[in-house]
Amino acid sequence: MNINTKQISFNLAMKKYHEKKRYGYIYLLVSFLNVGMQFYLLSVLFTLNFQWHLFLVIFLLAYFLTDFINGYIHLYMDNNHNYEGIMGPFVASFHLHHRHPTYANFSLPRIYFNESGAKFWLVLFLLLTIVLSFTQINSYLLMTLIFIGILSSVAEVSHFLCHNGKSSTVLFLQNIGILLSMKHHRKHHEEDNQSYAFLNGMSDFFLDKIAKRFYDGYQNYSDLHAKAYVGEDTRNRG
Secondary structure, three states: OOHHHHHHHHHHHHHHHHHOOHHHHHHHHHHHHHHHHHHHHHHHHOOOOOOHHHHHHHHHHHHHHHHHHHHHHHHHHHOOOOOOOOOHHHHHHHHHHHOOOOOOOOOHHHHHHHHHOOOHHHHHHHHHHHHHHOOOOOHHHHHHHHHHHHHHHHHHHHHHHHHHOOOHHHHHHHHOOOOOOHHHHHHHHHOOOOOOOOOOOOOHHHHHHHHHHHOOOOOOOHHHHHHOOOOOOOOOOO
16 A cells, blocks of 8 residues: 555544544543553562562563563554554554654653553453462462563653653663663664664664564654644654
């Protein structure tokens, strides 16, 4: 399908996104589901028996896996050009984030809540983790899943801070590699098809290889599809 046809499909999807209020309500519902289940799983975490040295190992492993998983989903979404069907308006809305690489400057809890609404996959992940918590699952495996489920929303805050964060504390956390740095993430916006991770970027070595091997990039595709759009951008994702 040529660029002009894709631009028409993109505009139609965005028209539907803005005219039908259900899309905004779905984001809100997903936010409530994700954050609610995260709070529940956090309470489950405090009931688990563990050794502290293993706790730290599990947390570091989960941190890497979260960076990779969320980075891969970002990679997939940036290269998803299907603007038709029930998910089409969500895909089109997501693709506007390269046009406006800054967030509205909301509080961190609000960013955490709002951006959790775009994580449809996380609802299923958290629900499965809750179901597994009622089984005889290994405590350390359950702990890993819980950390991934919570850190996936923390990744959105890290992404926000690499665009909007200016405090000395944030800059320190970015400089030591705990949060995503502006310098690291800038490559994603300036150079096509790389640096998709957005918790702290540690998995980009692997994601860049996957992107180069299996994906064409977004600058000559989804960015061009969104280029002709002149309507409202309500998600303003970075």
